[in-house]
Amino acid sequence: MRQQAGILYVVATPIGNLGDLGERARLVLGEVDAIAAEDTRATRRLLAHFGISAKLIAYHDHNESELTPRLLDMLDSGRSLALVSDAGTPLISDPGYTLVAAARARGLTIVPIPGASAVICALSASGLPSDRFLFLGFPPRAQARRRAWIESVAREPGTLVLYESAKRALETLRDLRAVLGDQRRLVIARELTKQFETFLLGSATTLITRLESDPEQQLGEMVILVEGCPDSETQTAHNESIRVLRILSESMPLRQAAALTARLTGSKKNALYRLGLELGLGVKSP
Template structure:
């Protein structure tokens, strides 16, 4: 492969490289990625201090530009201007493949819209790393990013994907992992099979397999397993499982609607089953209207 500066010269314009970097083990950086980082004019990264450590490890001295959620709107016009002027830029994240739950979508979209070449440089990704070694179905999966921080929002979040047949993948921090396991078990069911992939490619890498209820108990009993960065993988819903959940929600909702106001019955059903309150309220209204038509 030609060095990045020679390639840029051949193209006659700037190039944006989207470069995957290690998620833990620095030896996972590809030779191509290292060569591109050494050859570009500028490296756009989330945290310049974090990225400087990687570059120091590689013996690379290049200008860095902070590019993250908080400065994206004012920074990407400057990056686009440099690309239009013929500079080559590498876009990296703190770890893994850029744009996978990270800043960069707007820059890539606008670069392409302006005819600037965008070249992916593939490599590490925590979600693919976890999926490849988890032993769960991988022919269909849904990446969910980070779940919401509040319990109510998390339960609504899981309720929206409760019937998804593909394997669910999400990221979580150590300080919220226990709460996320509790809420996912409440909504998806304690017996749903899952895998926790912790500290991938690092010294304390761990894979734990079991039901959501089992995994919550195991982490409760071992606080060391609550530390670090996590990927949670949950098997998708079977057709029977989704139908059973619907029947149970309908049964409880019907009982409560006979005794309580519609909104209160829906709210209580949501608390009991982990279902989404708004959806259950709509179901209660539909049931109420059907009963009114029958009585007439």
């Protein structure tokens, strides 16, 4: 029995283990008229694993604006379409928003077929609070923008969840420590649902040391989770220490500025000095 015509199905696919594909998703992928896929090679492997033959249409960041009208016309003509990403749930840091938003604006039927999502997968097994969380996607690549991006969510009380490529993980961890301090718990969830799935828990410094000492932990796909903002007094004190350190370091060497800031705010001198180094503060000694 064929699926009802003219429906856009948003289908979650496995993020690693192909066995995680649900039965309903298998039926939909086998019965739609076409599948719009972010990576047709990855989707073709998935379909072959389950013996599914389907028409694939490449739909990704570089062609979604151009291709969306064509896909809408297919839906308008009564044909059914499945939207899938490379892995996980479409639109979650993956293509698909343009199509879904346009289909919704036209009043077309959109049906979600739930399944794997790296965000939820990582959060559920992280050991960090899950009653409130904020998904941030990928951080900016430039350090200045990345630090401003982290500062914008520094007061968020819920768990922060972000994606990062393995090759930039150390840079992002250092920026998280510089902006948020080293008191929060962090978790790195790596290679989820795959053979080398790993969860690492600790402070930013602990995780930085672990990645630096074990190059294998710098491979694969990562989800980084950060404990939410502690009580407002603690965060306010940290922000005040940074403010004082910035001011003093404009007129004296960093080590001296860190020592004086520690006396004024009660923060630890060594932690302030390390923070200042990461922020590039302090005038050079003659």
